[in-house]
Amino acid sequence: MNYLQLDENGVKNILIDSKFFNRNEDLSIEEIGDGNINMVFRVTGVSKSLIVKQAYPYVRTAGKSWPLNTRRSVIEADTLEVQSRISPGLVPEIYLRNNDLAVIVMEDLSHLGIMRTGMNEMKEYPNFTNHISTFLANQLFFTSDIYLNSEAKKKNVVQFYNYELCKITEDLIFTDPYYYAKRNKINPELKSYLKNDFWQNNNLKLEIAKLKYKFLSEAQCLLHGDLHTGSIFADDKETKVFDAEFAFYGPSGFDIGLLIGNIFINYFSWNGMDIPSEKIFQYQKYLLCMISEIYSKFENKFIKNWENNIQDISFKSKNYIDYYFKNIFIDSLGFASAEMIRRMHGFAHNIDIDRIQNLKTRSLIQVQVLKTASELMVKRYDFENILEVIDFIINN
Ligand code: SR1
Ligand code: MG
Numbered sequence: 001m002n003y004l005q006l007d008e009n010g011v012k013n014i015l016i017d018s019k020f021f022n023r024n025e026d027l028s029i030e031e032i033g034d035g036n037i038n039m040v041f042r043v044t045g046v047s048k049s050l051i052v053k054q055a056y057p058y059v060r061t062a063g064k065s066w067p068l069n070t071r072r073s074v075i076e077a078d079t080l081e082v083q084s085r086i087s088p089g090l091v092p093e094i095y096l097r098n099n100d101l102a103v104i105v106m107e108d109l110s111h112l113g114i115m116r117t118g119m120n121e122m123k124e125y126p127n128f129t130n131h132i133s134t135f136l137a138n139q140l141f142f143t144s145d146i147y148l149n150s151e152a153k154k155k156n157v158v159q160f161y162n163y164e165l166c167k168i169t170e171d172l173i174f175t176d177p178y179y180y181a182k183r184n185k186i187n188p189e190l191k192s193y194l195k196n197d198f199w200q201n202n203n204l205k206l207e208i209a210k211l212k213y214k215f216l217s218e219a220q221c222l223l224h225g226d227l228h229t230g231s232i233f234a235d236d237k238e239t240k241v242f243d244a245e246f247a248f249y250g251p252s253g254f255d256i257g258l259l260i261g262n263i264f265i266n267y268f269s270w271n272g273m274d275i276p277s278e279k280i281f282q283y284q285k286y287l288l289c290m291i292s293e294i295y296s297k298f299e300n301k302f303i304k305n306w307e308n309n310i311q312d313i314s315f316k317s318k319n320y321i322d323y324y325f326k327n328i329f330i331d332s333l334g335f336a337s338a339e340m341i342r343r344m345h346g347f348a349h350n351i352d353i354d355r356i357q358n359l360k361t362r363s364l365i366q367v368q369v370l371k372t373a374s375e376l377m378v379k380r381y382d383f384e385n386i387l388e389v390i391d392f393i394i395n396n
Contacts, residue, residue: 001100003057003070011041011052014103018096021045035230035243036061036348037068042108049110050095055102055245069164072245073102078159079247080104082222086138090131092233092242109240112233119229119266120352122283124236129290131239132232132259133297140252140298140328141305143222146315157219162248165225166215169246173342174212178205183347189363190345198370207377211334219249227255228262228339230350253328256298257335263291264393265340265352265369272356272365288390295386299325330380333389337377340369372396 004010008029015021025045033040033053037060041052055073059066077097084091096105115125145153176184179199186194198204224231225246233240267287270280303321310316343350344366353369356362372393383389 001098003100003102005056006039006052006054006101006103008041011043011054014098014101015043015050015052015105018105020048020050020095020105033060037072037245042110049108051092051106051108053104053106070102072162072165073097073104074099075160075162075165075247076243076245077104079222079224079244080106082143083135083139083224083241083244086142087135090135090239090241091244092240109233109242112235112238112240114230115232115234116229116262116266116350116352118234119263119287120269120355122279124286125234125239125290126236128234128239129293129297131234132241133294133301135239135241136256136294136298137301137305139224139255140221141302141309143249144220144252146306146312146324147309149311156222157249160222160248162225162246165246166248166250169225170212170215172347173338174208174215177342177344177346178208184345185347185349186345187359187363187366189359190366193363193367193370194345198374201374203378204374207334207380208338211331211338211377214251214331214334215254218251220252221249223247223250223252224255225250227258228350229259229266251331251335253331253333254335256294256328257332257337258339259294260291260332261336261339261373262343262350262352263287264336264372265343265350267393268365268369268372269352269356271368272353272361288393292386292390329383329385333380333383334377337373337380340373341377344370368396 006014008031012027012029016023021027027043027045029041029043031039032042039054039056039060043050043052053073055070057067057070058064059068077094080091080094084093092109093107094104095107097103113123118125141147143156148156172183175181224241224244225248226243227241231241231243233242267284270284273280306321342348344353353362353365356365376389376392383392
């Protein structure tokens with residue numbers, strides 16, 4: 001079958017041809033995608049609804065001027081298959097995939113909410129740290145050289161090569177924010193800080209270069225590749241991680257770092273909101289607990305995986321695991337900082353900060369995030385544990 005860009009009718013026809021719905025059933029369809037990259041349709045029939053995701057041959061929010069290979073849909077479906085095998089129940093279920101059309105038909109999770117939206121309404125997620133720590137511990141362990149044999153792991157690296165989407169991350173996270181780049185979207189009130197301060201910070205430029213090189217060269221485990229709070233559906237019971245088109249084999253600290261970075265951004269965003277300070281204090285406290293729990297539960301679950309499954313004699317020593325955690329911790333702080341920075345003035349912001357309407361107030365929060373993240377990136381080697389990082393955040 002040749003690739004064909006689907007419109008609403010095309011989507012309906014595929015679902016009818018594949019017997020998800022009857023030909024004479026009354027179907028409603030809406031395009032609900034709010035991400036930067038793909039088209040997402042929700043199709044509702046008499047007794048069920050489904051999601052159809054298609055990769056168009058360009059970046060959705062930029063249009064045809066930014067072409068993008070549709071193979072990302074194959075990466076996403078392959079990744080979801082791995083994730084649902086190693087972390088059952090934590091990713092959307094795939095009902096049908098068509099690699100030629102770059103289409104995935106999957107379960108509709110609209111009974112859950114996007115976590116970023118919920119966090120901007122001060123929602124709490126009592127099961128989230130439990131779920132996401134399982135997701136991270138399983139992904140970092142079961143897809144890495146610590147668990148897989150050398151041949152299987154190397155085959156995975158080939159299967160999940162994803163250079164076009166990686167290039168987006170290399171540019172948007174590791175390069176553009178540190179220089180004047182055309183694609184950056186800069187709050188006019190932030191310009192002078194960037195020009196006179198942020199872009200002059202050569203220590204920071206050295207550290208981001210080290211992190212970029214890690215991202216380019218360290219194929220340690222299969223990553224989600226874009227694990228921010230907009231890639232997670234959740235409520236008080238369930239968590240589902242979606243949008244895996246950026247998946248590839250990369251540095252193990254990357255996903256944890258991105259996630260923590262996004263929670264920190266939400267934390268700082270409240271400083272610019274006109275809400276009673278006691279409410280803000282309580283929610284910020286909740287967010288910091290969330291980060292500390294994610295980290296400690298992740299480590300405990302990773303250790304359990306290791307105790308129960310380790311085969312390779314070289315990696316059996318406790319000393320090695322201590323060394324491994326130390327490295328992941330330092331890397332994750334670096335990637336968290338990089339994510340915080342790029343969301344302030346890079347191409348892809350997030351709504352947590354951009355909902356602050358007054359541009360001057362927004363710039364004050366952006367400067368606070370940029371200063372904190374720059375210091376965290378440069379000093380990341382000095383922290384012993386996540387509680388020290390949280391203390392540092394509280395004092396900034
Ligand atoms: C052109 S893509 C911009 C951003 O959207 C995705 O969700 C990733 O975060 C990427 O960096
Ligand atoms: Mg996405």
